[in-house]
Amino acid sequence: MRILGIESSCDETGIAIYDTEKGLVANALFSQIALHAPYGGVVPEVASRDHLKKIIPLTHQALDEAGITLQDIHGIAYTAGPGLIGALFVGASFAKSLAFSLNIPSIAVHHMEAHLLAPFLEEKKPCYPFLALLVSGGHTMLILAHGFGRYECLGETMDDAAGEAFDKTAKMLGLPYPGGPHLSRLTSFPKQTHYTFPRPMTDRTGLDFSFSGLKTFALNTWKKSTQDEQAKIDIAHAFQEAVVDTFIIKIRRALQLTKVKHLLISGGVSANTALREKLGQLAQSQNLELFFPSLPFCTDNGAMVAYLGSEYLSRGIEDDHLKIEVHARWPLSEVKII
Ligand code: KG4
Numbered sequence: 001m002r003i004l005g006i007e008s009s010c011d012e013t014g015i016a017i018y019d020t021e022k023g024l025v026a027n028a029l030f031s032q033i034a035l036h037a038p039y040g041g042v043v044p045e046v047a048s049r050d051h052l053k054k055i056i057p058l059t060h061q062a063l064d065e066a067g068i069t070l071q072d073i074h075g076i077a078y079t080a081g082p083g084l085i086g087a088l089f090v091g092a093s094f095a096k097s098l099a100f101s102l103n104i105p106s107i108a109v110h111h112m113e114a115h116l117l118a119p120f121l122e123e124k125k126p127c128y129p130f131l132a133l134l135v136s137g138g139h140t141m142l143i144l145a146h147g148f149g150r151y152e153c154l155g156e157t158m159d160d161a162a163g164e165a166f167d168k169t170a171k172m173l174g175l176p177y178p179g180g181p182h183l184s185r186l187t188s189f190p191k192q193t194h195y196t197f198p199r200p201m202t203d204r205t206g207l208d209f210s211f212s213g214l215k216t217f218a219l220n221t222w223k224k225s226t227q228d229e230q231a232k233i234d235i236a237h238a239f240q241e242a243v244v245d246t247f248i249i250k251i252r253r254a255l256q257l258t259k260v261k262h263l264l265i266s267g268g269v270s271a272n273t274a275l276r277e278k279l280g281q282l283a284q285s286q287n288l289e290l291f292f293p294s295l296p297f298c299t300d301n302g303a304m305v306a307y308l309g310s311e312y313l314s315r316g317i318e319d320d321h322l323k324i325e326v327h328a329r330w331p332l333s334e335v336k337i338i
């Protein structure tokens, strides 16, 4: 079975084809970063209009890459939320019209479930049950995945998501949008002043997170600093160390609670080198199996959508053909439980 996957929830148009026998056979992506950069963040209307422009050429590109035609596609999966409503509508209406015209099934998928299962695109596939740290621009969650479609949220952020905190802190330091990778890149330069930032919510029990205070702490530190390039580097180090350390503390707790031996990270922030390294060390010291997506599948892409779609469609779960429904907000707990 070959599934076309369509991602258009934010500022990336992703079109991919997943073959249940051969794996990923095409992965086309257009990032709108340069379009939004002058505004310092995503402009929803600009995003929708560009998805509309790119969605058909990228579909042709993916079909060419796979060496197939539309007639060789057996189903279409698309991100139905959470995300920017206009951007989601572009992907959903394209996906549903195409599926209708080809008389094949379509399936609406949850963006965060797609991120969660992105490591299944790798050769070394995760095994259930696993503990997942799902960290993106809009979400921060610790999930105990019992099996496909059976996800238990153990903790989440009370305010800013990790990626959002990275982006806001980076913006405050005058770094370009999206700030996460730029801030992270600054940490490749040595620090001169060592700042200690708080590890939010680690002094109390529980597995929830809070990152908005960290951003304020960074702002106050910046105001009192020399406000030059070195100060940016020093703050980037302190901020990243605090975020990564907070994750490690909470993951240790969650591992103790759940006793699982498989750990997974995914979502845009899972591209962060320091986080990957620290998790690698934790996995080694606790004898855990660690799973994460390769870099192109950390941030938004169509491959994770196509893969997730294949999981649903191969179980016979599909959309009602004539209804187009997208959700700007959509709790992961509402995904279909099997
Ligand atoms: O998963 P994603 O592409 O989109 C959402 O679903 O939100 O995640 C994007 C987020 C952004 O906040 C971006 O700054 C962050 O992931 N990000 C990073 C890194 N690469 C991407 N944050 C820290 N370090 C990175 N290397």
Ligand code: ZN
Pocket (backbone or CB within 6 Å): 111, 115, 136, 137, 267, 268, 299, 300
């Ligand atoms: Zn995402």
